[in-house]
Each structure stands twice: as C-alpha cells, then as structure tokens.
Amino acid sequence: MTYASVVETLSTTTSTSLTRDTVARIIWATVADPGDPRVGALVAALGAETALALLLDGPSSAIVGFGLAGLRAQLRARFERAGAAETVRASAESGYHVLTPSLQDWPAQLEDLRLAAPLALWVRGDxxxxxxxxxxxxxxxxxxxxxxxxxxxxxxxxxxxxxxxxxxxxxxxxxxxxxxxxxxxxxxxxxxxxxxxxxxxxxxxxxxxxxxxxxxxxxxxxxxxxxxxxxxxxxxxxxxxxxxxxxxxxxxxxxxxxxxxxxxxxxxxxxxxxxxxxxxxxxxxxxxxxxxxxxxxxxxxxxxxxx
Missing domain, CATH: 3.40.50.450 (Rossmann fold)
Known part of the structure; x- marks a missing residue:
C-alpha cells in the first residue's frame, strides 16, 4: 500500500513517458486539497517525489521538523494504492496533456500563487x-x-x-x-x-x-x-x-x-x-x-x- 509500490507497479505495467516527478505530482493531486500551502511548502523543500515518499512511507521522525503530523494522517487516510495507480494510468493514456512546473508548456504566471500553486494541470487542447x-x-x-x-x-x-x-x-x-x-x-x-x-x-x-x-x-x-x-x-x-x-x-x-x-x-x-x-x-x-x-x-x- 506504499507510494513506492505504486511507482514500481506503474513502471512495469504502464507504457508511459511520465517522469517520476510527474507521477508523484499526479498522486499528490489524488490525496491533497488543491492549493494547500502545507503541501506546497513540503514539495518546495523536498521535491514532489521525496516529499510524497516521506509523507506516506517514511518514519514519523522524518517530518517532525515540518510540523505536519496532522497532514500526514489526513493524506494517508486518503491514499489508496489501486486508485492512485489508475489515476496515473488514466493521465498517461487518456490523450490529455499533464503539465508540471518542470515542463515547457507550464504557465509561468501560476508561480505567483507561490505555495498555493497547482502541483499539476490536466489540459485538453493546446x-x-x-x-x-x-x-x-x-x-x-x-x-x-x-x-x-x-x-x-x-x-x-x-x-x-x-x-x-x-x-x-x-x-x-x-x-x-x-x-x-x-x-x-x-x-x-x-x-x-x-x-x-x-x-x-x-x-x-x-x-x-x-x-x-x-x-x-x-x-x-x-x-x-x-x-x-x-x-x-x-x-x-x-x-x-x-x-x-x-x-x-x-x-x-x-x-x-x-x-x-x-x-x-x-x-x-x-x-x-x-x-x-x-x-x-x-x-x-x-x-x-x-x-x-x-x-x-x-x-x-x-x-x-x-x-
């Protein structure tokens, strides 16, 4: 039921060019409230993949410095391995564009939202x-x-x-x-x-x-x-x-x-x-x-x- 197991499953069963960072951000979007600044701060400090792995899989001591015990409990309760994997597959195979801040078409003006900026965007069209x-x-x-x-x-x-x-x-x-x-x-x-x-x-x-x-x-x-x-x-x-x-x-x-x-x-x-x-x-x-x-x-x- 871990985040790592989702990534491992996807890497062997899904034909996709999604990066691990993009996969992590998609999973974040399935468990976190849009614009939650606590999540934004954690992702900014550690990166989407490391932050998600620590929050879902790591020892409690790993996030003590962030004061996020409550957030961890909330997101762990929402995380469901099969559902997360299906969302990543749907994102990869639906024909929609999945944008993240590291990709070329990411709209830079969204960074004005700072810690409340979206973790990912799904786009139909151009x-x-x-x-x-x-x-x-x-x-x-x-x-x-x-x-x-x-x-x-x-x-x-x-x-x-x-x-x-x-x-x-x-x-x-x-x-x-x-x-x-x-x-x-x-x-x-x-x-x-x-x-x-x-x-x-x-x-x-x-x-x-x-x-x-x-x-x-x-x-x-x-x-x-x-x-x-x-x-x-x-x-x-x-x-x-x-x-x-x-x-x-x-x-x-x-x-x-x-x-x-x-x-x-x-x-x-x-x-x-x-x-x-x-x-x-x-x-x-x-x-x-x-x-x-x-x-x-x-x-x-x-x-x-x-x-």
Whole structure:
C-alpha cells in the first residue's frame, strides 16, 4: 500500500513517458486539497517525489521538523494504492496533456500563487495557449441579456487584439464569453473545478469540445475525481492567476465572480468591471468591485485592452 509500490507497479505495467516527478505530482493531486500551502511548502523543500515518499512511507521522525503530523494522517487516510495507480494510468493514456512546473508548456504566471500553486494541470487542447496574454471574463450565472451581449462583444474584441479568453464555463456570462471566443476564431481557455473530461450538462459538454478544439480546457483535478463545493472558489483563484487581467462583466454582490476578482487584486492583476443597471440584482456587484476592490470601469474592448 506504499507510494513506492505504486511507482514500481506503474513502471512495469504502464507504457508511459511520465517522469517520476510527474507521477508523484499526479498522486499528490489524488490525496491533497488543491492549493494547500502545507503541501506546497513540503514539495518546495523536498521535491514532489521525496516529499510524497516521506509523507506516506517514511518514519514519523522524518517530518517532525515540518510540523505536519496532522497532514500526514489526513493524506494517508486518503491514499489508496489501486486508485492512485489508475489515476496515473488514466493521465498517461487518456490523450490529455499533464503539465508540471518542470515542463515547457507550464504557465509561468501560476508561480505567483507561490505555495498555493497547482502541483499539476490536466489540459485538453493546446497547452501553449495557457501562456498567452489573456483576460479573464467572468460573471454571474443569472445574467441579463445585456450582460451576455457585453461578454460576447468583449470576448470577440479582445480576441482580435491577441488575447486568449479565460473563463469558468458556467452558464451565463462565462458561457457567453467562451462561446464568443470560439465563434470569433479566438483562443478560449475554460478552467474547470472538476475533471478535465467532464461533459455535464450536455450544452456545456458541447461548448467544452469547441473550446478544446480552439484553445484549452484545463483543471488541476485529476481524471476520475469528484469536485467538492469549495473547489469552485479555488477555481476563481486559478483563473485569476492564469489571466493577465480580470474583468467582471456582470455579477450580483454575492457571486463567485467576486471571489475571482478578489484573488486578482491579491495577485496584483488589473481589475475591471462593466457598469450595469443597479436596479437588477445581477448587476449589484459593480458597486462592490469599484468601491471595495478598486476596479476600473470597462465599457468596450478598447477600455479592456488599456486596463
């Protein structure tokens, strides 16, 4: 039931070019919470393979200096040899790209997350687009026709200016932005809270196929994993880190889009917001974004380009 036995099994039964570091990072993703800074610190200090071997297989004294006895108990309880091996096999044989910080297409801007940076990414499509200059266009799911119109206009206009369009693939503003990037021949990037091969609901599955054909669908959750509710908030952090700037097109005061905006501010990324009617709950987030987060008003692709 050890980590070492998983690596040994994979080396003899799986035809793959995955490095041992990549295998270790895939297994980390099956047991650790995305963005856990304790894991980030351990991996940064020891390397993914050594850290995982010590945490799962080594003597308790080996990690005393890190104060991670609680983390060790938590991750050992989650580690299951057959499941970890199957996740590595699926990653190697699915046709998706598995990116890690040592590989060429790893998006360097994610290092701004420091110890909360992803351990690995699964990508369907072209991983090179993740390193393009990009804009996160996001907003609420209960959007108005006006909000969706603005999202479509911004996505096509910014795409024509050479930006990749990052969004979360939810209904409403996210869906409109990604669909517009696809239709206008741009480079869409869909960041998922769940696994990269999700196809639910059906309309989102079709859109994600189009996104993968023209850009990239990306997740830090390994194949087969089921997302937990708080991972949707983590997705906002990942989107904000991937993008060069963030624009909230339309959102309520309690929308998850404001979480992404807050992360953008923390990362020092430019933040914009589209003004809308305050008589609609869907547009109430504008006051929060400008008043509390210091967002600048964006009304056109030109404004967004100069943000």
């Amino acid at each position: 991983p090179a687009v993740l390193s393009m200059r990009s804009v996160l266009l996001t907003g609420g799911q209960d959007s108005t026709g006006y909000g969706r119109h603005v999202a479509i206009d911004l996505a096509s206009g910014l795409g024509a200016r050479g930006y990749a369009i990052v969004s979360g693939a939810a209904r409403g503003i996210d869906h409109a932005a990604l669909a517009s990037a696809v239709a206008s021949g741009g480079h869409p990037i869909a960041v998922l809270a769940g696994r990269v091969n999700t196809r639910f609901p059906a309309d989102r599955g079709a859109l994600l196929d189009d996104v993968a054909a023209n850009g990239a669908v990306v997740s830090e959750v390994p194949p087969g994993a089921t997302p937990i509710w708080w991972q949707f908030a983590r997705r906002g952090q990942l989107m904000a880190a991937l993008a060069s700037k963030t624009i909230v097109v339309e959102a309520s005061a309690s929308s998850d889009a404001l979480t992404a905006a807050e992360h953008a501010v923390e990362l020092g990324r430019p933040l914009g917001a589209v003004p809308g009617s305050t008589s609609y709950a869907a547009g109430a987030g504008y006051q929060v974004l400008t008043g509390e987060f210091g967002a600048r008003s964006v009304t056109s692709p030109h404004d967004a380009d100069w943000l």
